[in-house]
Amino acid sequence: MTYVLAIPALPALAFAVLAPLSRATRNRLVPLAVAAAGGSLLLSIAAFAAVWPGGYAEEPAYHASFVLARIGETALSLGFQLEPASAVMLLVVTVVGLAVQVYSLGYMHREDRIGWYYAVLSLFTAAMLALVLSDNFLGLFMSWEIMGLCSFLLIGFWHEQEAPRQASMKAFLTTRVGDIGFMLGLAVMFAEVGAFDFATVLYAHEWSAEAATTVALLLLFGAMGKSAQFPLHVWLPDAMAGPTPASALIHAATMVAAGVFLVVRAFPVFEASGVALTVTLVVGLATAILAGLLAAVQHDIKKVLAYSTVSQLGFMFIALGAGNATAGLYHLVTHAYFKSLLFLGAGVIIHAAHTQDMRQMGGLAKRLPTTSIAFGAGALALAGIVPFSGFWSKDEILTVLYHEHQYVALGFALVAVFVTAFYVARLWFRVFTGPTQQAELREGHRSMLVPMVALAAITAVIGFFGPVLGDYLGYKIPWPDPLLAGTSTAVAVAGMVLGWFVYGRTTQVVNTRALKQRYANVYGVLANKLYLDLTYEHFLVRPYIAATHALGRFDAHVVDGAVNGAAKLWVRMSDAGRAFDVTVIDGLVNGTAAVVKAAGARVRALQSGRVRGYQTLVAGAVVLLVIFILVKGA
Amino acid sequence: MTELAALIPEFLVLAGALAALFAGADERRLGPWLGAGCALAAAVAVALIGPSGELFGGVMELDAVAVFGRASIASLTALWLLWVAGRGLGADRSREAAAFALLSSLGGMLMVSAQDIIVLFISLELSTMPAYVLMGYRRTDARGLEGALKYFLLSMLTSLVMLYGLSFVYGVAGSTSYAALSSAPPGALLQVSVVLVLVGMFAKLSATPFHYWTPDAYEGAQAPSVAYVSTVPKLAGTIALAQLLGALPASPDTATVVVAAAVLSMLVGNLAAFPQSDLRRLMAYSGVAHTGYLLLALSSGASGGTAAVFYALAYAVPSMAIMLLGAEEGVALDDLAGLAARRPALAWASLVWLLSLVGIPPMAGFFGKLYLFTSAVSGGQLWPVLVAIAMSVVSAGYYFRVVRRVFFGERSDAPVPPRNVPAAATFAIATLIVLALGLFASPLLGLLELRFRDVAVALAPLFG
């Protein structure tokens, strides 16, 4: 089964070929990248099949590792393992990856740097595949960071403009805040266990609650950065400055889910801690609701989707926090498909409408039929409407909460469901219904539609395979409980109805502007993204920059100044040294002798030049020495 | 007769002095040439004859240190004369200068072998008196004479103080021989007289606070004279002082006096050298500073003596070379600007000398400092060593003011003196000595019978 190694290797190879040659070849090598993605998909399917029927197994189906470094007795190794969870993730990544790559052929075909775009996309795919295959936390972290690099490069793809540049940096730095937690988590893990591989860390080691809590919380912090959980989510909406297909792949389907995947991987540690699970739950709930609310006030279609992603990731964290990793993973899978679908749809819409502002859109359903159908499937999945995939996985999360008797959390989760349905409806009605505002609206290119349709199909049917997937993962995913399913569907429908009521009717019944004014405080908070960016800006970034400049001055004036001051002092001292002859000794002797003319007034620096003065000094020194000796000897 | 044979080197030097004095016309500089030859021959003779026991009823003894001292004094004098033979002394005749230098060296050679205070005193005078004349060698130059007068008056004053001290030393010990000193009955008078003797030696070595004549005299003098006076008599004086201190009864108070002078010299010399713009004055203060290092070593017992002797040589050679460089290029620091462009080889040689004075390896100065600090620390003088070390960084500051001008300075109007083989040879030899003393110190130290190991006492009590 060595071919498993080829799954990440193929896109990596594509990167290695494309990156240096991208400029020279423009788009001629792009098919190579697509082919590599396709190859990875085929191999992933093979790998998926090879693990079939899955279930719990002591040993992974495939395991390969090599030693990275030896430190004394300790060997740090990198390795790859194939087991059900990674096989599922392989499929998610390669499917979405291929879809995005094909879609990008159309979406990006006018770009000069399309070769570079594909190179980074391939590197990203390779890193993500390596991440899901990794058999240890170190390898996971390394791939994780490389994904961060790719994210940086893709967000800043249009680096000639200010916004993408800023956004890319913000994304990298914010996730790096989380990465500090990850790195420290690794350090603590190493101190505690002395190894990074899953087998040892998760199963062979007896975790104490404290150690487990420390590690788990640190890893969670890392996951929160990468998965854009509150309050580290601020980078994700900005990251929408990148090309839309890249957003679909990285900032919707895969990379942002890596945080969830990390928690899934480290789940035994979380379980050993307990506290960490609660924190995870709280974080998930907060994120799910707040991000949902934020999504409801955005006008930029991509930002709505971005906040939606944040919110949905919150759902995944809720599942994890509730103690069910499989449910989280399940939602990860379904979300990956439908959210990438939504992004791809948004890409077509943006191409067609030449704007991202929903207020300038409307009536697109008629002009973009295929897109609207595919987008609709995704939207319904997001809202959690039967039979689209989101329904099943979300329902599973609610079930878990119910079974775990987390009723309060369940209540909040239902609020989040409501909010989600509301903003989905808002989005839909704003964009697809109502009067058309643009004259020229064209459906997307075939290369863009095909992946969307494929993803829409998956979104439509995948929910029915939930139990099968559960079995594959070694965990039972039951069919939905009618009562709970009914409740959640009802909540969702209610949300959508509200959305229709506010945005959907041709004659505006609800004056949104009046509402905004009436609840200006609430709206203000939401419109300003909870003031988080401002808070970070004012309380972290600006003070830091100010501090660096202050330190710069400090360094130049105080630290260096101290040295220069010492040098000045030294120059003074050297003057003093010359003056020493006259001022100190001369003064001393003259004080005794009290005869040399105008001694005090003639304290010129330097040697006086007067030989009689010298003689007096010498005699004085002699006298002092003799007295010293006599006193000492006595 | 055998006793006189041991002094063949001294006779050679004397012969050189007389020959130089009476050598004919000055154009071909026969005097310096003859003198250089004799001095070199003397150095070789010293090495060939080697150490011998007591001579002339014990007033002298040619021990290893004396042999080293005589050989190095004679060699250094030969080196200096070689340069003088090449370049002369400007408008002045070089015959007398050569004779004076040789006579002074003769005094130095006798001084380092002295085992009797009478011999010590009289040879000290013999080594000093020609130096006055060399300082004021340009007899119509008011500044030179002023310097010489200051030198003379202070030197004579301190000589008399020393002589007075010596008279009491003789009185207390009942004999003028060194051998009797160590067994002299202790007492306040002995202590006082030893201090008076030290005053004389300090003044000759220009240690603070008896150094006042040094900067003025050097600045007034011609650079070649300074090159000689600042080095050879100091080397001789150091060795003589080492011998004398070795003979005196051990006294912590004496050590305190020496250390105090050492620390003061290091401070005043290094600090005052910094702002100087005249090379002679700079080297005068730097000489004061180096005297401080020497005294520091001398204050720490027998191994310190050896270290001081080594350091004195490691100081003398580059110092002489730098002053001779000043003689060729001008004594204002700015005169040296752009030397690297005009005379690159000389510039690089000067770098070697200056680095040696700073104490940068692998030059002789570094090893000198290494041995010196080692013996001083082992002698318990930790704080003075720290001062010395801090001051050696300060010294880098002013030596590098020279380096900076030599290498980075710009000067277009400077005349390039005509090629001169003896002068070039002088510089080359000086450079080689500086390097060789550092890299191949082993034979020399062997000669000095350095026994670092024996004095390598545990430092633990210091830190305990």
Next chain:
Amino acid sequence: MSETLSAPAFYLLAFAAVGGAVAMMATRNVVHAAFWLLEVMVATAGIYLLLSAEFLALVQVLVYAGAVAVLTLFTVMLTLRRREDAIRPYPPAWGSLALAAFFGGSLLLALAHFRPAIAPMPDEVPGIETFGIEMFTTWALPFEIASLVLLVALVGAVWWTGGDE
């Protein structure tokens, strides 16, 4: 020969010496000072005689009272452009006086503790013969060195006073 000296002779000579020295310092005329120095030298020669150092007394008179004093006087004369130059108003140099007093005082303090082992004078006082033998056997080398010192002084003096080129 006794271990003590004739007191009257000593005090007389000592008075002459110290008095001469004080007078030498007190006079404002450098020429007078030279003569007072001469007086001190002669008195010193007397003290040498008192100490049975006849040869030294002789040398003292010859070298100091003779050569040096004359030399000094010549120099004084040569460096006086006018008669008045010889006379300088000396303000009281209290500082120097204090230093000198401190020095002398300290020495006297040190001398107070000095308990030398006085050696008895042999019956036959070593005379000039012994002196000569000592000088030219044990001290032959220093003697030669001393002659070189004189040579240096001679050549040096000639160099400095010679030529006006």
Next chain:
Amino acid sequence: MQFPLLTLIVFLPLLGAVAVALLGDKRASAVRMTAMVVAVVDLALVALLVAGFDTSAGMQFAEKVPWVPQVGITYHLSVDGMSLSMLLLSALLTVLAIVASWRTEKKPALWFSMLLLLEVGMNGVFVAMDFVLFYVFWELVLVPMYFLIGTWGGPRREYAAIKFFLYTLLGSVFMLVGIIALYLQTGTFDMLVMAEAGGLPANFQWWVFAAFFLGFAVKVPVFPLHTWLPDAHVEAPTAASVLLAGILLKMGSYGFLRISLPILPDAAREWSGFIAALAAVSIVYGAALAFAQTDMKKLVAYSSVSHMGFVMLGIASLTPAGLNGAVAVMFSHGVVTGMLFFLVGMVYERTHTRTISEVSGLSSKVPVAAGLLAFASFASLGLPGLSGFVGEFLSLLGAWSSHLWPGWVIISAAGVLLAAAYMLWLVQRVVLGTPSEAVAPIGDLTRTEVAVLMPLVALTLIVGVYWDSLLRFTDGPVQTILALMGGI
């Protein structure tokens, strides 16, 4: 006696330096070729050494002959893996520096002979096992660097040169005191003998450690002894900057590893908390100052302070991972910062400015330079898969699992973020964006320039991907040091 390979490696450049100096400025091309050949041969000899090196054994290729037997000074050269990695770096960077400064027009003979002389000192420091010899090489480095900065540097070159000289001299004279004290205590100048013997009184160790600390910390440099560094770097010509950052700084941390830890173990333990604190401060302070710079070179210079902080953190941890990490950072920093300085120099040559705000949009104008600059930046900020990550990660690992206060480790970990901040800021401003006026007319890197950078790129990748390629050399010595320290 075996073939004196180490002597040859150390002193071959000296011969080269003399030869080059004798050739003189007029025969510039001969000068260059000679320098090049000597440096390349030296690198080849080091490669030979690497090939013949047995990673399972300790000190190898030893040469030991008495030098000044009266005092017990020996001519003792030897290598272990740690020395070897530094030696390789030194030989490699010298070759690259020579190539990169190929077209030096001002006094070429002096330039190349100083570069070679510098190599003598650098090589020597890493293989000398006798204190006096070590000190000789240590100080030998000062002189050529003084001239490299003072002759070919920027407008304030003389000031920067003398500042560099005096600062490091001040440090090293205190080191000399330490050496003397050790000698007097042990009666030998041989580092290895001293380390083996051990058993020095704790109080004594403390003072000697303090002396060595001053010497090494100035060189590293550790906050607050770092202020010579920015001046030196800004004024220094590119090749000198590369060697300064690449090798000279490492001499300090190498000193800690080779001398302070094994010979003064008790003091090292006692001081480790203090060193960790300074390391953490250096990391954050350096990063903060790097961020505040408007000059590219100064930014890179201050980043060195930050990176060397990780070295010190790893050393302070006194754990296998930490020490390995320290050496790894040393190596990686040499490679990566070398690369950065080369690139900044190459950009400067073209745009005649190093002001960040005046240079932008390199990527669309000079993609190769921009790509390599970005690559180096990411390596510098510690991206996994590139060499920078290896050491910093191991340092953190080691520091956490050590006795050190976790707060220092957390602060240091924050340095990873700050490194990203200033490096990305640089990338964002310089590499990305639209070409500025200064960038508009410039051309991309020449083949020679790319050739200079390629070995560094390769090393960055190799070490970053396969850590053991470096750590196999360092782990043995690290274990030896820790064993000499009496285990942890």
Next chain:
Amino acid sequence: MAVGLTHLLVLAALLFSIGLYGALSRRNAVHVLMSLELMANAVNINLVALSRFLTPVSMDGQIFAVFSMVVSAAEIGLGLALVLAIYRSRRSVELDAVQELRG
């Protein structure tokens, strides 16, 4: 009280101190030289007295005194020549006039 060694040593000390005072306070170079001469004289008295009372047989002190005389005579001779040379260039033997070199 019998006159003994101490008397002579005190006499010498007195003379030396007086000489020192003169050497420090006189402004005329020749006068200073004469004061120095006085000091040398004091030392010689010291030497001869010590010789007389402590080593009457070997007469080391007397020998020493002879050398001392020779040396100081030589010094004085040289010194006077120097003063003359200075006088020629400066037309003055005032020490305070000789202070061109300083610093």
